[in-house]
Amino acid sequence: MDKELLNKVLTGFLLIVLIVSIMGVVYIIKNPKQSEYFSEFYILGKSGMAYDYPTELYSGETGYLTIGIVNHEGRNVTYYGETWIIKSDSSNISEIDIKNAVILDSYIATLEPKPLIVEGDWEAQFEKNYSFSIDESGNYQMWFFLFKDNVSNDNISKKLQNAKNNTILSLKLNIDVSNWT
Structure with missing residues (x-):
């Protein structure tokens, strides 16, 4: 050659x-290949930002929140959400009197996977506007639980323990309710 x-x-x-x-x-x-799979679970205050939460209310006053979820799991996921309110004088989960726990809301959302965007504008995938009021003064904890693929039949005590151990997605909002003066 x-x-x-x-x-x-x-x-x-x-x-x-x-x-x-x-x-x-x-x-x-x-x-880029997504190497970590997760779900975003968040609450926003009444201005639609991650602040200005209704943490101090008068009895009977309405509080406003937005609950949000974004699926970065790499597969379709059905999410089951629950919102609980618990009257409590303690911030310690083990000292909460679960007899004072009341479920306020539950919802289901099936979401397709959304790619993780590092640069550019962040986009919401599922958001639920939520309003509530508490008629009796006292200290309360509002718990938001999120379950993936199947709803939990555990009692509230077990759900709180799982939240403490980070084995379920959960958020907590402390609320002080006062009487009108």
């Missing part, structure tokens, strides 16, 4: 390898 022809063939081959490599790098940068 002619040396000049061999050089042209090798140069062409290396050029093709270089072009394919560059295309591969561009594809990987544009379409």
Whole structure:
């Protein structure tokens, strides 16, 4: 084989390898593989931001929240949510009198997986506007539980223990309710 022809063939081959490599790098940068799977579970205050929660209310006054979920699990997930209110004089889960626990709401949302966007604008996937009022003064804990793929039939005591151990998704809002003066 002619040396000049061999050089042209090798140069062409290396050029093709270089072009394919560059295309591969561009594809990987544009379409990164998600390595961690999780669900976003959040509450927002009345202004739609992660503050300004209704933590101090008068008896009978309405508090406003937004409950939100975003699925980054890499698969379709059916979420089961519950909202509980518990009158309590203690912030310690083990000292809460579960006889004072009342379920306020439950909901179901089936969500398709949403890619994790590191750059750009964040987008909500599921949000539920939620309002509530408490008629009796005292200290309360509002618990938000989120279960993936099946609803929990555990009692509230077990759910609180699972929340403490971080084995379920949960959020808590402390609320001080005063009488009108």
